[in-house]
Amino acid sequence: xxxxxxxxxxxxxxxxxxxxxxxxxxxxxxxxxxxxxxxxxxxxxxxxxxxxxxxxxxxxxxxxxxxxxxxxxxxxxxxxxxxxxxxxxxxxxxxxxxxxxxxxxxxxxxxxxxxxxxxxxxxxxxxxxxxxxxxxxxxxxxxxxxxxxxxxxxxxxxxxxxxxxxxxxxxxxxxxxxxxxxxxxxxxxxxxxxxxxxxxxxxxxxxxxxxxxxxxxxxxxxxxxxxxxxxxxxxxxxxxxxxxxxxxxxxxxxxxxxxxxxxxxxxxxxxxxxxxxxxxxxxxxxxxxxxxxxxxxxxxxxxxxxxxxxxxxxxxxxxxxxxxxxxxxxxxx
Ligand SMILES: [Zn+2]
Numbered sequence: 001x002x003x004x005x006x007x008x009x010x011x012x013x014x015x016x017x018x019x020x021x022x023x024x025x026x027x028x029x030x031x032x033x034x035x036x037x038x039x040x041x042x043x044x045x046x047x048x049x050x051x052x053x054x055x056x057x058x059x060x061x062x063x064x065x066x067x068x069x070x071x072x073x074x075x076x077x078x079x080x081x082x083x084x085x086x087x088x089x090x091x092x093x094x095x096x097x098x099x100x101x102x103x104x105x106x107x108x109x110x111x112x113x114x115x116x117x118x119x120x121x122x123x124x125x126x127x128x129x130x131x132x133x134x135x136x137x138x139x140x141x142x143x144x145x146x147x148x149x150x151x152x153x154x155x156x157x158x159x160x161x162x163x164x165x166x167x168x169x170x171x172x173x174x175x176x177x178x179x180x181x182x183x184x185x186x187x188x189x190x191x192x193x194x195x196x197x198x199x200x201x202x203x204x205x206x207x208x209x210x211x212x213x214x215x216x217x218x219x220x221x222x223x224x225x226x227x228x229x230x231x232x233x234x235x236x237x238x239x240x241x242x243x244x245x246x247x248x249x250x251x252x253x254x255x256x257x258x259x260x261x262x263x264x265x266x267x268x269x270x271x272x273x274x275x276x277x278x279x280x281x282x283x284x285x286x287x288x289x290x291x292x293x294x295x296x297x298x299x300x301x302x303x304x305x306x307x308x309x310x311x312x313x314x315x316x317x318x319x320x321x322x323x324x325x326x327x328x329x330x331x332x333x
Contacts, residue, residue, distance in 0.1 A: 057143050059136065062096025064143040069093065072143075073132050081132075082125040088113045100138070107138060177260070178267060182281040182324045183317075187288035194227040194287060195259045201225045218298050228258055230294050231287045236306065243310045244286050248279055259287070278321055285317040 057065040057072040065072050068079040068086055079086045086092065090112045091099065101108045117126050177192045193199050202215040202225035217225045220235045231237055238255055241262075245252045250269055253262045266279040289312050296302045304312075 055145055057145050059096055060139045060141040060143050062098075062100070062138065062143060064145070065096045067091075067094050067096045067099045072096070073136060078129070082129050084119070084122045085111070085113075085117060085125045085129060088115065088117060088122065090114050096143075102138075109133065178263070178280065180277060180281050180284060182277060182321045183284045183288075184320060187284050187320075190291060191259070191263070191284050191287050194231060194291070197227050199227050199291065201227050201230055203227075203229075219294060231259060231290050232257075232262060237290055239306045240286065240290060240309050240313070243306060244282065244313065247310070247314065248282060250279060274325075277325075278317075281321055282313065282317045285320065286313050289313045289316065 055071065056075075057070050059065050059072050068089060069077055069092075071077055074081055079092075088111075094112075099109060099111055101110065117123060177188075177195060179188055179192075190199065197204055202212055202218075204226070206212045206215050215224050217223055217229055217234055219230070219237075222235075223229050223233065229237075232241070232253075233255060241253050241255070244250075250266065253265060263280060263283050266283045267276050269276060269279060271279065289309060293304055293309050293312075296304070
């Protein structure tokens with residue numbers, strides 16, 4: 001007797017749904033999709049999402065799903081759930097449909113073990129695997145891959161994009177933000193997101209569906225707490241920018257504009273290339289510190305004066321630029 005078939009007999013009672021399906025829906029080749037996904041997998045990882053575990057197969061016939069390697073039964077691969085048995089399998093890359101046979105309306109599983117599972121661990125896994133397989137229903141239609149975060153829809157790029165838009169905001173249109181190497185990545189990233197109103201301001205949270213009664217600015221009590229308000233149009237921010245302009249000997253920034261215009265104005269000033277880069281770094285740092293100050297006020301109740309905030313901007317810009325560039329000429333005066 002073949003090692004695998006012993007167990008096949010034990011669970012030979014799983015029934016196949018014999019319903020005829022005229023055409024098997026087969027939307028697009030997974031190969032192409034996986035290639036596209038592979039390109040942005042790193043982006044996903046940065047946001048703590050492992051792309052390889054973000055899809056699962058809803059098995060019909062088992063025609064597009066690898067038995068051990070794909071996620072289809074439970075929240076992990078069978079290889080991870082049953083490591084001892086996986087070691088014994090001689091068909092490690094088999095599709096689900098290559099591991100079973102339909103006999104008299106029942107299913108016979110044949111895993112093709114290299115030897116009969118016999119250790120306690122192996123037997124335990126066997127019992128558990130059989131139990132799991134009894135819960136599934138082989139149906140006469142093709143497998144469907146679904147994006148884990150939206151299981152009702154068949155996997156398609158649109159639903160992935162939709163999830164990203166909601167949760168990660170990484171597929172936003174690129175804006176013309178200049179990535180200044182003399183500021184920390186954290187502040188750059190923050191400003192880049194702020195330009196698109198994708199920082200968690202009260203207004204943005206409300207727009208994302210959070211039930212917020214009060215979206216007024218917690219610093220000045222006026223207007224909405226949107227990114228452009230917090231970082232530019234708020235009375236407090238205006239006073240800070242005024243001081244920044246004095247310190248850097250640049251014209252006062254245009255309060256009626258947007259964040260991109262403010263940053264651009266520093267880059268366009270009639271100064272040397274390095275000075276422009278420093279000014280731009282200071283502008284980014286100013287926005288970052290304004291944001292930290294706002295959070296501190298809301299969450300810790302700390303009240304800083306304009307002068308204190310300016311000191312922080314000077315201190316952190318000075319530190320950033322002197323650490324990241326060869327230029328140590330920046331002065332706090
Ligand atoms: Zn305000």
